[in-house]
Amino acid sequence: MNCNAGSVSAFGEWTRAEDLPAFAYTAGPRPWDPLLDPPSTTHRVHVGNRRITLVADTDGLCGIWDEHADCRWIAEHTGMSALTGLAAQPKILFGPTFVRHTTADDDVELVRTVLCPEGESPWVLIRVDITGRTALRRTLTEHWEVRPRLVDLEFGPPRDERPPDMPAIVLEEIGGPRVATGNGPLTLDKHVEAAPGETTTVWFRFGIDDGPVDTAVYANSLRKLRERLPRARSDLAPEAEIEIPWHAAMVTGAACVDGVLGGHTLDQGSAYSFRHGFNGAARDPLQHALPLVYCEPDLALSVLRNTCAWGSPDGDLPYALDGRKQPWTRLFRPSDQNLWALWLAAEYASATGDLDAFDQVVPYHPVHGADPVPLRENLRRQFRFFVDHIGLGEHGHVRILNADWNDLAIVESGVDREWMVEHGESVLNSAMAAWVLPVYAGLADPDTAAEARRLAADLRARVADEWNGRWFRRAYGTGPIGDDDLWLEVQPWAILCGACEPEQARDLLRTIDETCRAGSPLGARVRWPAPGPVWFSVNMTLIWAAARHDPGLAWDEWRRMSLHAHAAAYPDIWSGTVSGPDAYLPPESDRPGETWAMPDMGVAMQAYPVANLHSHAQPLLAYLRLLGVEPGTKGPLPGGTFHSMVR
Structure with a gap:
């Protein structure tokens, strides 16, 4: 395995554990500034299963996050195993679904692995291996602090709000004693004796008790994990061998079975969930599920069903759900969200051929008191909402309302907000719809399919007319927007939807390379000449579009998107080492490589x-597109995995 990505990071290096990619953290405390909160020396890695998230900190402590009923912390910055007389700092290794701490002195070694079992178990399994170099007689203490906290639309200092209906949290020794609490400390002691060189293993479980547990779940989970994670190898991007399985584990480990709406959540996480307390925008879980169509299609379908259930019977999707899973519509009223649902549905149907899934009913959000309908009908209503309620403006482009993909598009346009909401049009929406609607048509009833294809053809022609000789305009306000500055987000969709002739597309990609990409180690900036951030979501589409006309540029852009590229350019910044934000600041900013x-x-x-x-998710999807995998081009990958990703 090529592990060269780790050699450039100041925080440690990539390695393997349990025959899986892992990151060995060796840096110790390193300060960073969250800006909204006091400076910190603690960094985090999130891993999980389909129910809970283990938040592993670089100081050896942990947290548990559960989004089953709402956005809640069960425990924060706690969880440790202590052995009398052993006080050394642990070495830390982050795996795809586990964290491992190794602490040793001249007399004893303690290896503690905290694992999120495969499936929907609402607890972590803790394995503690103790090896004495001399005769061992000591006390092992397992300690957690239960601190339940609801996170709900917090845009100031964090609030200490207890979630409703909080179940008791259990700490138990497997096959031994157990303690439980709704709030406060949980501690278990275990007397350990071992002969020199002998290893003693002690097992614990921490979390919500859902029945008896067998320690065999540990080996079984790791075996299943090795079997399900995709593999990749490419001479054009050696980083893929590490990063493709790692990214897949991070995406699937962020899912949570939804106890309110059904299906699984797959929200953005990061500051949106864990700091500010909301799941949004609706387009985001739909984007995140797209690559899962090819490796874990059942989860992709579950996310589609869950996100469609956010909506109302007229086909509208709210911008977000708040921390209590209630529709949140006060801030943004975006015009693109239905397109993402139609896209994910079509991609799933094309890859799997599972059309029966669309006959199964899906609910609407309980606030509407509406009867459930088949998923196919839910999607048809979303199409109708897009056509009849969002509609087109006077130039024949899709209306923008108060945002499209870019939440700040109206602010950045410089046009009066009220005028733009009433009259503004999004060329980006038109270009995206011109690609999405024909793909969705393959899943729709004949009348809807015909209408979708007619609308797409009209929008494609209108997008083609927005070529200004250098790039495509971005929007319409009181006049055209994007004649003098390049807005990257519309350009790949103009290529993908067919509004660009091949030579025109190659010229446009050269322009992007010479402007948005020039001197940017992490990929194309979203604006030029005034440089904007580097957004994963936009650069995924750039890679996809470039793969059709300039494969060299496409592979280079994917490598710039990689964790390796961030570590090489900014080795002292933790975000981007094993995980990252949704966007990076460009090299011209005062905090390049941060967010x-x-x-x-x-x-x-x-x-x-x-x-x-x-x-x-975006590196995963971009890698698929580099290999030519998209709706209508291939069926499901062999075995439902990325195993065929060899180039």
């Missing part, structure tokens, strides 16, 4: 700049 912050609004990705699923 955005709007402290005056109390919002900052920098406040929690890791565990954003865009930093994992």
Whole structure:
């Protein structure tokens, strides 16, 4: 395995554990500034199963996050195994679904592995291996502090709000004593004796008790993990061998079975969930599930069903759900979200051929008191909402409302907000719809399919007319927007939807290379000449579009998107080492390689700049597109995995 990605990081190096990619953290405390909160020396890695998230800190402590009923912490910065007389600092290794701490002195070695079992278990399994170099007679203490906390739309200092209906949390020795509490400390002691060189293993479980547990779940989980994670190898991107399985584990480990709406959540995480307390925008879980269509299609379908259940019977999807899983519509009213649902549905149907899934009913959010409908009908209503309620503006482009993909598009346009909401049009939406709607048509009833294809053809022609000789315009306000500055997000979609002739597409890609990409080690900036951030979501589409006309540029852009590229360019910044935010600041900024912050609004990705699923899902999807995998081109990959990703 090529592990060269780790050699450039100041924090440690990539290695293998349990025949899986892992990161050995060797740096010790390193200060960083969250901007909204006091400076810290603790960094985090998030791993999980389909129910809980283990938040492993670089000081050896842990937290547990559960989004089953709401956005809640069960425990934060706690969880440790202590052996009398052993006080050395642990060596830390982060695996795809576990964290391992190794502590040793001249007399004894303690290896503690905290594992999120495969499946939907709402607890972690803790294995403690103790090896004495001399005769061993000591006391092992396992200690956790239960601190339940609800996180719900917090844009100031964190609140200490206890979640409703909090179940008792259990700490137990497997086959031994157990303690439980709803709030407070949990401690178990175990007397350990061993002959010199002998290893004693003690097992614990911490979390919500859902029945008896067998320690065989440890080996079984690791075996299943090795079997399900995709593998990749490419001479054009050696980093893929490490990063493809790692990204897949990070995406799937962020899922949580939803006890309110059904299916599984797969939200952005990072500052949005863990610091600010909301799941949004609706487009994001749909994006994150797209690569899962090819490796864990059951989870992709579950996320589609869950996100469609956010909506109302007229086909509208709210911008987000708050920390209590209630629709949140006060801030943004985006115009693109239905397109993402139609896209994921079509990609799933194309790859799996599972059309029966669309006949199964899906609910609407309980606030609407509406009867469930088949998923196919839910999607049809979303199409109708897009056509009839969002609609087109006077130039024939899709209306923008108060945002499209870019939440700040209206602010950045410089046009009066109220005028733009009423009259503004998004060329980005038009270009995306011109690609999505024909793909969705293959899943729709004949009348809807015909309408979708007619609308797509009209939008494709209108996008083609927005070519200004250098690039495509971005939007319409009181006049065209994007004649004098290049807005990257619209350009790949213009290529993908067919609004670009091949030579025109190659010219556009050269322009992007000479402007947005020039001198940027992490990939293309979203704006030029005034440089904007580097967004994973946009650069995924750039890689996809470039793969059709300039494969060399496409592979180079994927490598710039990699964890290796961030570690090489910014070795002293933790975000981007094993996980990242949704966007990086460009090299011209005052904090290059870090991420955005709007402290005056109390919002900052920098406040929690890791565990954003865009930093994992977009490299996965972009890698698939590099291999030519997209709707209508191939069926499911062999075995439902990425095993065929060899180039």
